[in-house]
Structure formats: C-alpha cells, structure tokens
Amino acid sequence: MKRTIPAAIGIAAAASLALTACSGSSDASGGSSPTGPVTITVSGWSLATTPEFQTLADAFHAKDPNVTVQLKEYDPAQYTTLITADLAAGKAPDIVTQKEVKNVSVFQSGGQLMDVSDVVSKLPKDVSGTSSYKIDGKYYGVPYRQDSWVLFYNKDLFDKAGVKYPDGTWTWDDYATAAKTLTTNLKGKGSKALGTYEHSWQSTLQGFANAQSPGADILSGKFDYLKPYYERALGLQSAGAQVDLGTITTNSLTYQAQFGKQQAAMMPMGSWYVATLISQQKSGDADTFKWGFAPAPQLDSSTTGLDKTPVTFGDPTAFAINANIDKSKVAAAKEFLTFAASEEAATDLAKIGITPSITNDSVAQTFFSVAGAPTDDLSKFAWTKHETHPENPTSSKTASVQTILNDLHTAVMTGSSPIDKAIKDAQDRFKSEVGS
Amino acid sequence: MATVVTDDRISTERRSPRRSRPGRALARRNTLIGWTFILPNFVGFALLTLVPVIVLFYMSFTSWNVFGKAPWVGLANYTRLIDDKSFHTAFLNTLYYAVIHIPLTLVAALALALLLNRKMRGVTFFRTVAFFPYITSIVAIAFVWNMLFSPKYGPINQFLGLLGVEHGPGWTVSAQWSMPAVLIVGTWREMGYYMLLFLAGLQTVPAELHEAARVDGANPWQRFWNVTMPCLRPTTFFVTVMLTIGSFKVFDLILVMTNGGPGQSTLVLSQYIYQKGFGEFQFGYASAISVVLFLLCIVVTIFQFLWNKRRES
C-alpha cells in the first residue's frame, strides 16, 4: 500500500469539507419581497407537545397566505448536536430556532446566522431578550419567547401548615425560613411534603446568583458571590426542608412530580411550568390543588415589594435566519421573525400557556384567562413585572465556564467538596482553561 | 479429519510452506487475491470510516469550530493538552476505569463462558440471562442501578446495613465511590457480551485433547491452563483488544449514570471530547484529544499483539 494515497485523499476531503461549510455566508443582506408563494422551513422540537411552533406557523400563514411555514422536527435533548450537523452539511432549515443562548455566538462566528438588525430595529419597544442576540452591535436573532423564573407555591399546603403566602416582599432568607417552618408544620399535620423543592440543575441556584448579585459576571472568573446561595441551599438540605441532590439524582426525581404530586410546598422554576402544571392537573398526572406563583425571592430588600421590579433570570428563545438561506426567501423569513415578536403573536402564544417575549397587561389578560391558570394579583404581578437577566451571557466562552460551574455545583451539593474549596478550584480552572 | 486437526493444533510451528517458494509472479498473485478478499469490505470502510478519521487527524492541527474554515495552528492543540488539568483528570480517570475494568471483565466473562459451555439442562436460558444486561436499554440500567445505589434508601446500602456497615458509601453521589459504582455496572453489563465471544472460541477446543489430557492424569486446573487456554489464545487476544478499546472509549454508561460527576470524579476522555466538541465547539481541540486516545489504544494494542506473538511461538 502506498502510504501517500490515503493522506492525499484525507487532506483533499478535509479541505473540501471545510470549504462547503462556509460557502454562501456572504449573501446575508437584502432580498426582494416575496412575489409568488414561498415556503420557509423552521426548526422545532417535540411538535406534538410543544404547540408553539404550529401556532405561530398557522397564524402567520393566515396573515400572509403567500408564505407557508413548514416545520422540521428535532429531538429536544439532542437539538444542538443535530442542528450543528445540519448546519455543517448545509442542510439546516431556513429559520434556525435558537434553543440555547450559549450557542448563539458560536453559530454567529461560524458565519451561520444572518444579520437581522433591520428586523429588530422595527420591533415594539416591550420585546424583551433581544440583547442576548446582539454581537458587535448587530442582532442575529428575534426572541419570541422569554421565560422567567418565579416561585411556585401550593396554596393548599400553605393553608394546611398555617404559613402566610408569599407576598412579593421575600428575600432568600425569608424563603428559607418559610421552607423550614412549612416542613415542620406539615410534618406536625402528618404530611410528608417538604417546604420546598430545588431541582438538580445548576441554573436553579446559579441563575439567581448570577442575576441578583451586584457585579456578578461568570466571565470574570470570580465566583465568590455564589457562596451565600450555596450555603443557604446546603442549609435547607441539612435541615430536611428540601430533598438533597443525591436523592434527586439517584432516584431520578422529576420536578413535575415533586410539585405536581404535592411533595413540596414551594418550587423555584421557570414560567414554562405554568402550562405544564395546568395540563397535568387537567390530565390527572398532577393532583388537584390551588396554586399560584410569586416573584422570585430577592438577594436583599432593595428589590422586594410590589412597587419595585424584582430581579430574576431566564433565557429567551429566538428565531434566527440561516445565513445560507435562498435569497428569494429572505424577505418572507424576515416577515416571519417580525410577526413572531409582535403583540398579536404574543397573544396567540399566551393562549397556549407560553410566556412570550412581550408580557404587557393585555397579553397577561389572555394568559391568565386560560382555564386552570391562577387568578390572583401576585401571580399577574410576577408574570408581567420583572427584570430578567439572561441565564447565559452571549460569549464564545460561556459554554466552557458553564461546564466548570456545573462541576462546582455537583461537587458542592453532594458534599464532595466544601464550598470554599470548590470555588477556588473553579477559579483556578477558569484561569487555565478559559483565560481572561 | 478430526485427528488431523488435533495434531496440527498441538504443533506450535506455524511456518507457511508458501513463503519458502520463490517467485515474483506468485507474490503478485497472492497480493491480487488478498486484495480481492479485502476489497468488498475495504471500499465501504475506507470511504465511510477511514476518510473521516483521517480528516479528524488533520483537524487536530487546526482550530476548527465545525463551521467555516479550519485555520492551521500546528501543534498548538497538543501543547495545550500538557497544561490542561481537566484533560489530566480525564486521562487518569480513563486509566483508572480501564485498569480495573479490563481484567475484571475478562475473568468474569471467561468464567461465565466456561460455566455455560456444557450440555446441561437450562443452559440456553442461563446464556440468555447473562446476555440480558447488554441488551437492556442503557437508560433503564442507569435508572435501576442509580436507585440500587441510592445512599439513603437504596437496597445495596440497606443490605450493607444488615451486615453492620453503618454508613454505606455514597456511590454515585460521592467523589470517592462514583468510579467504583460505574465499574461495577460496567462489568456487570459487558461480561455477557464477552462471554459470547469466549463461547464461540471455546468451540474450537477439541474434545479429544481434553480426553487425552484426562487420560494422562491432568486435573481440571491443569487441563484449563494446558489445553483450553492455548486453544483459546486467538479469542483471548480479540477479547482483550476489544475490551481495551471499549474501556478507553467508555462513554454512554458514564453519561447516563453520573454525567462525569460529582465534580470531575468520573470525567473520562470520550466525555471530555464530547464536551469540548459539541458542548464548547472546540472541534480542533477535541480532535487532538481523540488522537491522543487513538494513540493510547494503538500503543496498548501493539503491545498486546507482540505479547500474543511471543506466547504463540
């Protein structure tokens, strides 16, 4: 066998593979308005149980019958891997839904996303989350959905324990005290439910710490600000007011069952759970009980109270245009992006329990008129008024930092490493693996 | 016929008479015939596996991020590995896993195969049972074992409690015990798979040889070492190499059981490659780690190959 042959084939193949991936990224701007009927493809996931894509597609088609929106379904758990492979092979749909903010900068720097600044500049003022798609002064995505984390609570269990409902003035210390009181009182009444349930994700803790701590920035490589949040969570674990992380992972506990089957009286969770809980109560997967949600507890009293704006976190979901889209479809695609972030679309989304990127009072009215939704004023306040920081900053370093912080999270929460040591380890790893 | 087989097997000389015959035409003919045998498989293999792997080797010298160009960076990815503490952790964890998993599984699989290589009632059932862990969905395995390992409520620690162990290990939620937990499940899952390969190999051991050794007064242990093991050598070599490669590449089991945690206590190379590639889009760097993994496997395999050759002669 001649040794040179496979090497030559390999390099030729490598060169051609590298070349195909970036071709066509130059025709980013412009595009004439659609004349004849156009079909644009949009990536989505779990279409049967995630109705938002079909809702938007149908509503848009009704508005502009010239444009047909075709959905391309992906596996939700493997979305990034699959869409990456499709983009690399030039087979991705015209509109690439951005499921995770942390990948936006990678797609953008790889020349896969079209500049849609012109669309963003014409959006209504109250669309939130656009800043997550801003790179070097240009916008690469239009958020149609913006979930925020709130505090769900079970009114029946609160009543049973004789504890006063959250009133929007809670700090995390108030929350911890309430969790402990709830646990003790519920136990006294013969209930097995615990005070609260914090799911095993790193964001359950770090998302709040990143958003609420002054000067916190995961890209700074300084993670001291996480300490009070972890001490509080560990305190709740050891007091038995919440299930410990070891039990959550080894018994594969789900947050839907923990709150829906009344195993916990409170639960910090994203607003997407509203729709889930309503439908699970309807189907019988969840118990029937009265519930509501309050603004997320705050770091200190400077942001608590109904006259202030509570600070929380949540990643938006956005539509972005594939840079390799056929030129004749650009106008239709941009029209779809504009529509998805309009108040009209927001109302349609609110009807199916989705938290859209516009959450003004009229959209809220639609959202809360869904059968099974809570009706109290505090829930409405929590849904409409919040300063929501992105869970992940838009940077090429975000993914690496999140890996480090996830290792910190599992190490601390399982008691494998004391908090101070874990923070120091994470900072050292940041220095050597991410750099400044 | 059978006796011919036996006689030849005892003689350890494996010299081919063809080699002594001179002639270029013959050599060319052999090459041609050899290639016709290999070609049908090689065409598919070369196009769909070899070429992408060679591309990967090339990419390890670039800062490829999947999209766009792949700028040449020379050895930068490899020098970066030297100071990458996470890589060191993953490397050591992989070795930890392999060094224990390989001999453990080898012995368990061989013992199981010997036990089940006889004519007895129900042997078909037992073989199927032994193979079950391999065909059971890995997600289900992770669920069940994680539950069995649960430090507070798990049956394993409850059982240890009966034996007087007050505070059983934390298993998958403790940095010290997570790797042993994964090792137990890994061996449990794979021994049936390798048992099957040993079973096939055991069919090449001629019964006449065993009979002859028995007549000579050899006890079962001696017969195992002097008859079974030598005949089983090609299979053992195959199983060892596959097991080595499989252990160094261990991925999905760890992903579903511990996801590398707690902390980095079960982070292994394959997972680190996935993290750097699909998690952080550093595909150039991920490729370099793959090349290291490849070299590691190749070096161990060549060592096994040479050792096998020496034992043969």
Added chain:
Amino acid sequence: MRTRVLGKTVGYVVLAVASIGLLLPFFWMVISSLKHNNDVFTVPVQWFPSPVVWHNYIEIWQRSDMTTWLRNTLLLAVVVTVLQVFTGSFAAYGFARMRFPGRDILFLAYIGTMAVPWQSYMIPQFVLMSKIHLNDTLWSIIALQAFGAFGVFLMKQYFESVPESLNEAARIDGLSEYGIWRRIMMPLSIPAIASLTLLTFVNTWNDYLGPLIYLRSAQNWTIQLGLKTFISQYNAEYALIMTGSVLSVLPIAVIFLLGQRYFVEGIASTGVKG
C-alpha cells in the same frame, strides 16, 4: 461420577443466584411498565405493582407507529448483518491467510479506527454522507454499520485458530482460495459466524445515535429512535419509558434464544461432516 453431580449442583446454585443479579434491572423494568407513572419511583421500592396497569402497552401500540419502526429496524438489522458477516469474513480470510505487503499496516488501520470515538469524526462523516446523498435514507445506516472493523477482526481471529494444514490439503486438492473460504473456513467457523451475527444484529437493533443523526423523517425511524422520540414528548413518563424498553428488548431476547444453539452444535456437526 459423584463429583460430576456435585459439580453440577453447585453450578446450578451459582447460576441461579447470578441470574437474579443479572435480571433484577430487567425485572424492575417490567414491573415499572405495569405501574402508574407516579408509582415508579417510590421509597421503599415497590417490587410488585398493585394494581397491575396494562394501559401503557396499549397506549404505546395505539399512539405510536410501531409497525413502521419494527419494519425499518428489522430490514436494517438483517441487511447490515448479512453484509457484515459476508464482507467481514471475506476480508478476514485475506488478512488471516494471504500474505502480501502492507497487510499488517492495513489491519492496524482497521483496529485503529475502532479506537477513535465516533463523536469526534461524526461531523466529517455526516458531511460526507450528505454529499453522496445518503442522509435520511436507510442506506446511510447500512453504509455506516455494515463495513465495520469489528467483523473483520473477529473472523480473522477465528480463522487463525483453524489449522493451516487444512488449507494446504485443500490447495493440493485443487481448491481455489475462494473455494477454501467457502467450503472449508466458513463451515468450520459457524460458532464465530453465529456470535458475529447475534452481536451485529443486536448492535444494529439497539443503535440510537446513528439513526438519530441520520434518519430524520418519521417514515425512516427505527424502533429505538421512534420509542425515544415518542417518549420524549411525554416528559418524565417513566412507566411509558420502561414499557418502550421492554418492548424493544423482547425481540432481541427471542432471536438470542433461537440463535445460540449454534454455539454448541457448530464444531461438533461440521467435524462429522469433515
């Protein structure tokens, strides 16, 4: 004779205990599939479902496209297995019995590619596949699985345990190399072919990542891909997940039970023929 009886008894006891340990997770899988979703994870473990819930099996059958998935998977598994056994054993003969320059390097390349994790060359492979327009066809999985190094390596090792004197005798009888492969080597290697067949079949049947990346249209889905996608729509429905797992394991178990008699019969029967 007495020791043999004793040995047999001890053997049965050991096997029975081992079987429980090996089947426990599968058993748990079956009972979980017969429970209500919220009874799956309980403290302490509930080993017998009460009441027994058959609903999950009905739901999967009625609401999913199981027949399509089974048909695709069966087709793939059969084609891949046939190709793998045929091309693999054919190439193995070349490696085991023919001598030519570069043979060992080539063989090392075969083994070497097995040492590279698939995730790391998945993207180049995907791009290549889409260039030859195999994406989203069942051909992509056939191409991906049928020419693996595993079969070549396994058969080569087995061929090497067949004495070379047999080849010599056959050559003197005037058999060509192809004839030797077909008439001598293959019949002698039935146990190896049986295990290669079983393992290839099982691996193709259980493959998830390959179909996930390559088979996007629902009409091409395999059983693993179909079940996981179906279940992932029902967030955290563990009873349903276990039902799907049980259903995907059963056909394999049947094939395994049927196929493995060849291990015992292999050499013995061909020995008589020879």
